[in-house]
Amino acid sequence: MIVEQVIGNVTTLVKKAPHVEKIYMPSENLLKRIQRVMTDHGKEIGIRLKGNQCLMDGDILYMDDKNMIVISVTPDDVLTIMPTSLQQMGEIAHQLGNRHLPAQFEGNEMLVQYDYLVEELLQKLEIPYKREKRKVKQAFRHIGHQHD
Structure with a gap:
């Protein structure tokens, strides 16, 4: 078929x-x-x-x-980021955006594929997160972009 x-x-x-x-x-x-x-x-x-x-x-x-x-x-290995303020959300969104890391949002949570460097960044910035196996509704899509 x-x-x-x-x-x-x-x-x-x-x-x-x-x-x-x-x-x-x-x-x-x-x-x-x-x-x-x-x-x-x-x-x-x-x-x-x-x-x-x-x-x-x-x-x-x-x-x-x-x-x-x-x-x-099947569930992905993700970091579920749970900022407690607009300040934290802005900081982590800026950092992840600079890395061109694709993210998804569900409610007040940001999901990114697991990366030990991102986990270290979250710890450094003291932004609440958890690493988990989680089913995502759609694929993490990398957006092609180059800096001039």
Whole structure:
């Protein structure tokens, strides 16, 4: 089976199929438009997305009355940063921005992929954080940029 488009996402789906097959993948694979994957039931699927489409956790690749195939992202090793003030948020955002480090935000938390140098910086600046395995909704995307 070759999938060329995402049907929807389980978070917005009204009626779900009774049986769910999952494709477990690391978040960095969400950015790949062409790939071959295997469901947890041993079914091989080819993915060939058009344009600039990217996958997200919970995306549905196939669905009929009885079965659906869904993307499930495996947890990433992340630093969850929990600034206690606007000052702390500004400081860490500035520091991470200078490093061109991609970040995601969930509520009042900033998520970045684990890096021991960032962990040392957080300790030095006394900004609360925790290192954890956490499922992210989308891939950490590096933004191409060069200093002139």
